[in-house]
Amino acid sequence: MTPRDASEPNGSRWSDLDRPPLNxxxxxxxxxxxxxxxxxxxxxxxxxxxxxxxxxxxxxxxxxxxxxxxxxxxxxxxxxxxxxxxxxxxxxxxxxxxxxxxxxxxxxxxxxxxxxxxxxxxxxxxxxxxxxxxxxxxxxxxxxxxxxxxxxxxxxxxxxxxxxxxxxxxxxxxxxxxxxxxxxxxxxxxxxxxxxxxxxxxxxxxxxxxxxxxxxxxxxxxxxxxxxxxxxxGCATLGRVVRAELPGDRAVVGEAVAVDGDGRLVLATGEGVQEPVGAGDIVHLRPA
CATH class of the missing domain: 3.30.930.10 (Bira Bifunctional Protein; Domain 2)
Structure with missing residues (x-):
């Protein structure tokens, strides 16, 4: 095994052989x-x-x-x-x-x-x-x-x-x-x-x-x-029912139907409204 140029501050740099330092x-x-x-x-x-x-x-x-x-x-x-x-x-x-x-x-x-x-x-x-x-x-x-x-x-x-x-x-x-x-x-x-x-x-x-x-x-x-x-x-969120927890303690539940041209997640809500979400925490409620 070739030594790698990284050093451990405490103990040997080979103390965990499953996790060698980056080369x-x-x-x-x-x-x-x-x-x-x-x-x-x-x-x-x-x-x-x-x-x-x-x-x-x-x-x-x-x-x-x-x-x-x-x-x-x-x-x-x-x-x-x-x-x-x-x-x-x-x-x-x-x-x-x-x-x-x-x-x-x-x-x-x-x-x-x-x-x-x-x-x-x-x-x-x-x-x-x-x-x-x-x-x-x-x-x-x-x-x-x-x-x-x-x-x-x-x-x-x-x-x-x-x-x-x-x-x-x-x-x-x-x-x-x-x-x-x-x-x-x-x-x-x-x-x-x-x-x-x-x-x-x-x-x-x-x-x-x-x-x-x-x-x-x-x-x-x-x-x-x-x-x-x-x-x-590659987005696992699309097609799922999700809850978007938005700034200002507001939440929206709906199906994630698209990502729009600005990168926002578009939710179709139960009221028949499509709401774009640009920032927030997304919770997957159930599989697609």
Whole structure:
């Protein structure tokens, strides 16, 4: 086994042989190339939140488009609505990327979390052999023992006037007794053919580069680049009766019938009204 250039702050870096550190040299060699999107890849042993760190770096002018920041462990990882995301060291992929889609109208930037979801699902399907689905707007679902469970999430944050930092958290090798909640899952529990994080991360980032390039080339039009169709095809929320918990303590129950051109979830309510939801917490009430 070839040693990898990462070190453990406490004890041996090989203390958990099932969870070796990421190989930063191989990641850079495989991802950073002339004319490509990814300009730099950094792996840190531990941080509070890769999103917070990368947003701060962008604000200081210390990061440019294509910067990738990966943490072996996050102590204050965040999901939507400031929910915490915690996992044992080296048990998952926790990373953020900086994008500056300046030529795309800001009104279409709302598609970036959905684009990332499609890219992550596509990359994991190829690299891990796991059938994944997307829960609107930003959750990655896997099936464990016949039940749908959340194995990942996406969080997009503005970085200054021209940037967006997108954070991704994916449970890779978490065991049942390590799950933070019973409804969580991991690629390993879903029967992944591999839980080697190096090829998984490369596969996800290459897929993200591909989808982001097509989206930018289309001026952010989700229909022209095929993103709208791909998201709808992989979205487990569509066709289900859901409850949308909206800002202001309002809730709407209805069937999720479409994702519109702005990336909003369209609900058909019992009153015969179609209501687009642009932000909120979605609860799947029953299968499609």
């Amino acid at each position: 930063i040299t191989a990641l850079r060699r495989g991802l950073v190339r002339q004319g490509g999107l990814w300009s730099e890849v950094e792996v840190v042993q531990r941080t509070g939140s890769t999103n917070s760190d990368l947003v701060a770096r962008a604000a200081k002018g210390e990061a440019t488009e294509g910067a990738v920041l990966v943490a072996e462990e996050q102590t204050a990882g965040r999901g939507r609505l400031d929910r915490q995301w915690t996992a044992p060291p080296r048990s998952g992929l926790f990373f953020s990327v900086l994008l500056t889609p300046g030529e795309v109208p800001v009104a279409r930037w709302g598609w970036l979390p959905l684009l990332t979801g499609v890219a992550v699902a596509t990359g994991l399907s190829r690299a891990a052999g796991v059938d994944t689905a997307l829960k609107w707007p930003n959750d990655l679902l896997v099936t464990v023992g016949g039940a749908e469970r959340k194995a990942g999430g996406i969080l997009a944050e503005r970085a200054g006037d021209d940037g967006v930092v997108i954070g991704v958290g994916i449970n890779v090798s978490l065991r049942e007794d390590e799950l933070p909640v019973p409804t969580a899952g991991s690629l390993g529990l879903a029967g992944a053919v591999s839980t080697d994080r190096d090829p998984l991360l490369r596969g996800v980032l290459r897929s993200l580069e591909d989808w982001y390039g097509k989206w930018r080339a289309a001026g952010g039009d989700p229909g022209v680049c095929g993103l709208h169709e791909a998201y709808a095809a």
